[in-house]
Amino acid sequence: xxxxxxxxxxxxxxxxxxxxxxxxxxxxxxxxxxxxxxxxxxxxxxxxxxxxxxxxxxxxxxxxxxxxxxxxxxxxxxxxxxxxxxxxxxxxxxxxxxxxxxxxxxxxxxxxxxxxxxxxxxxxxxxxxxxxxxxxxxxxxxxxxxxxxxxxxxxxxxxxxxxxxxxxxxxxxxxxxx
Numbered sequence: 001x002x003x004x005x006x007x008x009x010x011x012x013x014x015x016x017x018x019x020x021x022x023x024x025x026x027x028x029x030x031x032x033x034x035x036x037x038x039x040x041x042x043x044x045x046x047x048x049x050x051x052x053x054x055x056x057x058x059x060x061x062x063x064x065x066x067x068x069x070x071x072x073x074x075x076x077x078x079x080x081x082x083x084x085x086x087x088x089x090x091x092x093x094x095x096x097x098x099x100x101x102x103x104x105x106x107x108x109x110x111x112x113x114x115x116x117x118x119x120x121x122x123x124x125x126x127x128x129x130x131x132x133x134x135x136x137x138x139x140x141x142x143x144x145x146x147x148x149x150x151x152x153x154x155x156x157x158x159x160x161x162x163x164x165x166x167x168x169x170x171x172x173x174x175x176x177x178x
Contacts, residue, residue: 008071013051013116015125018077019059019108022092026057027106029147031088038083046076052126055147056136061129063116073113081107126153131164141166
């Protein structure tokens with residue numbers, strides 16, 4: 001069995017990518033209210049700050065900061081995923097290994113996590129979160145995607161409303177390795 005190494009830093013900030021098992025589905029945007037409720041319920045029990053988030057039909061990206069002395073993002077993701085899954089009707093295909101563990105087949109078991117190293121890294125990853133709907137061709141302008149913390153950042157004066165322009169070009173360096 002593969003051993004995954006996670007970088008648990010108490011009070012740290014982290015970038016995450018979390019995917020649906022079947023990337024052809026649109027469960028996250030089709031059931032956005034249930035997903036928001038799963039985040040709220042989890043945050044009430046296990047506080048964290050969402051620095052940036054974008055919900056796409058089949059995956060999401062988020063940047064979180066955890067409270068001082070707390071490094072347990074794994075429990076938070078497990079609770080968000082399970083709360084969201086329980087809110088949906090059963091009907092997805094479930095593999096034998098998932099059935100043996102009484103798991104649903106909604107989410108990929110793993111997720112991508114990156115520890116934010118410094119202010120520049122934080123800025124790059126927040127930009128990557130917000131550019132993602134444009135990158136995937138879901139909108140022509142970042143401001144047109146409704147399921148994003150971009151709108152909050154505009155209200156706070158962090159971004160201008162026309163940030164990233166009209167979608168004619170993106171250089172692809174937002175949070176990714178060159």
